[in-house]
Every structure is written in structure tokens, then in C-alpha cells.
Amino acid sequence: MDTKFSTAIHSLILISETKEPISSEQIARSVGTNASYIRKILGMLKKQGLISSRRGVSGFKLDKRPYELTLLEVYEAVNNNPFFDIHQNSSDECIVGRHIKSTLNYVLNDMENSINKELSNKTLADCIEHMKNELTPEEIEQL
Amino acid sequence: MDTKFSTAIHSLILISETKEPISSEQIARSVGTNASYIRKILGMLKKQGLISSRRGVSGFKLDKRPYELTLLEVYEAVNNNPFFDIHQNSSDECIVGRHIKSTLNYVLNDMENSINKELSNKTLADCIEHMKNELTPEEIEQL
Numbered sequence: 001m002d003t004k005f006s007t008a009i010h011s012l013i014l015i016s017e018t019k020e021p022i023s024s025e026q027i028a029r030s031v032g033t034n035a036s037y038i039r040k041i042l043g044m045l046k047k048q049g050l051i052s053s054r055r056g057v058s059g060f061k062l063d064k065r066p067y068e069l070t071l072l073e074v075y076e077a078v079n080n081n082p083f084f085d086i087h088q089n090s091s092d093e094c095i096v097g098r099h100i101k102s103t104l105n106y107v108l109n110d111m112e113n114s115i116n117k118e119l120s121n122k123t124l125a126d127c128i129e130h131m132k133n134e135l136t137p138e139e140i141e142q143l
Numbered sequence: 144m145d146t147k148f149s150t151a152i153h154s155l156i157l158i159s160e161t162k163e164p165i166s167s168e169q170i171a172r173s174v175g176t177n178a179s180y181i182r183k184i185l186g187m188l189k190k191q192g193l194i195s196s197r198r199g200v201s202g203f204k205l206d207k208r209p210y211e212l213t214l215l216e217v218y219e220a221v222n223n224n225p226f227f228d229i230h231q232n233s234s235d236e237c238i239v240g241r242h243i244k245s246t247l248n249y250v251l252n253d254m255e256n257s258i259n260k261e262l263s264n265k266t267l268a269d270c271i272e273h274m275k276n277e278l279t280p281e282e283i284e285q286l
Contacts, residue, residue, distance in 0.1 A: 003230040006228070006229040009243075009246075009250065010239065010247075029237070030233065030234050031230060031232070031233060033232065071250060085145065087146040087153070087174060087176065088175075089174070089175025090173065090174060091172055091175055095286055096274070097153075099277045100156070100274070102274075103156075103273045104153075106270075107152065107214060108149075111261050114260070115257060115258060122250060130245070130249050131242050131246045134245055139241075139242075
């Protein structure tokens with residue numbers, strides 16, 4: 001798995017919590033990457049209706065409230081592939097090779113379902129709350 | 144994620160269920176890959192004590208009973224990396240950048256825990272049973 005999901009969560013926290021509208025360049029500086037990568041991630045979030053550009057001004061805004069935005073929605077917006085892969089060239093001439101796909105799907109589907117359940121039970125608001133619990137009073141003031 | 148985990152499950156079912164000892168070349172034909180890749184996977188399973196070579200004859204044997212061999216042990220034998228990555232270059236100059244790692248770890252650790260729980264609840268015997276339920280009586284006879 002690449003870091004699109006973690007970058008998306010980082011970006012969404014910034015969009016939600018900074019007082020002034022934040023640009024892709026500013027997000028990139030905080031994430032420690034380049035602005036074109038951030039624009040790619042923000043484009044995916046925008047396409048799924050999680051954020052939108054601010055009309056007439058720079059920056060972005062959330063299109064859902066943080067407590068309504070599940071991490072599953074975030075994950076699905078930035079990843080098209082299933083979490084887990086299976087090999088695709090098993091031989092039909094072998095009994096095990098012929099039936100392995102169904103058995104592996106049984107294993108991998110259950111893994112995917114447990115991840116999906118976990119992600120649908122957490123929202124952006126949970127992440128923000130977790131982060132705020134780590135901040136010093138001075139940091140909360142500056143946010 | 145690559146296909147080492149699915150290839151390992153396929154190989155272990157073959158080692159467990161074929162009547163005659165099975166070689167890495169035969170496993171490779173069933174999986175649809177080359178024998179050197181299979182030898183790499185089998186080397187990892189051997190290193191973790193899940194299988195061993197048969198003394199004086201070709202082929203491999205399980206070192207645990209299928210119902211004692213959890214899929215978590217199989218997964219951990221063939222994958223050193225965590226399931227999920229986070230970006231590593233967040234800026235300390237930004238409050239969110241400074242604290243994001245702890246928040247992302249909270250999300251990703253819970254995802255990993257749910258996967259680990261799922262995998263520790265399934266054994267190789269469950270996979271074999273699932274596969275046998277798919278076989279025709281003729282296929283069971285040939286196995």
C-alpha cells in the first residue's frame with residue numbers, strides 16, 4: 001500500500017482545522033511532499049464529493065461534517081484496488097490449482113470485510129479529536 | 144500487497160494434501176509461476192518452522208498440523224512489512240504535521256489489529272475444508 005490514504009487524512013485534517021483557507025502548496029509543505037502529488041490526492045477527494053474548491057478564493061472546504069465523513073469513504077476515494085491480491089495463473093490441470101481462487105477469495109474477502117468495518121467505524125472527527133488530545137494548550141491556541 | 148501470501152497458502156495446501164511428496168517444480172506448475180519464486184517462499188516458511196525438507200527424499204512436509212497452523216503465522220512468515228504505510232516527511236513546523244504520525248498510527252494500528260485478529264482466527268485446515276467443499280467426488284478421489 002502506498003501513502004495516498006495517510007496523505008489524504010493529513011490533508012483533510014488541515015482543510016478542516018486551519019482558520020484560513022489552505023492551498024495545495026501549504027498542504028504539501030506540511031505533508032513533506034510536492035504540490036502536484038497533493039493536487040492529485042485533492043482531485044480524487046473532490047471527485048468523490050468529500051471536498052470542493054472555494055468559489056472565487058483559493059483553498060478547499062469539506063463537503064461533509066467531520067463526524068459524518070468515515071475513513072472508509074476517504075480510503076475508497078484514493079484507492080481503486082482491493083487491499084489484497086491473489087496470484088492469477090493457477091493451473092487448471094491441478095485440482096488444487098483449479099479451486100484455489102475460491103478458497104483465497106474466502107480468506108481475502110474476510111480480511112477486506114474486517115478492514116472495511118474498522119474504517120467505517122472511524123470518522124475524520126475521531127482523527128481530529130485524537131490529534132487535539134496530543135496538543136499543548138499553546139498549540140491549540142495557534143491552530 | 145504482492146502475492147506471496149496467496150502463493151504460500153496455495154503451496155501449503157499442496158504440501159498438506161498431496162499423497163506423494165511434492166517438489167518446488169510441481170508446486171510452481173500448480174501456482175503458475177517459476178520454481179525459483181516457489182523456493183523463495185518455501186525458504187521463508189521453512190525458516191519460520193512451518194515446513195521442513197524430507198530427509199533423504201525430495202519434497203516437503205508440514206511441521207504443524209493444519210488445524211494448528213494459523214494464517215497469521217503464514218502471513219508473518221512471508222511478509223516483513225506492516226500492512227499499511229504512512230508518509231514519513233511531515234513538517235515539524237506545522238502543528239498538524241508535528242502530530243500527524245501519532246494520529247495515523249492510531250488509525251493504522253487498529254486496521255492492523257483487525258487484520259491480525261481475522262488471520263489468527265483462521266487456520267490452514269479451514270482453507271483445506273473450504274476447498275474440499277468445492278470438489279466433485281471424482282476430484283476428491285484423485286487428490
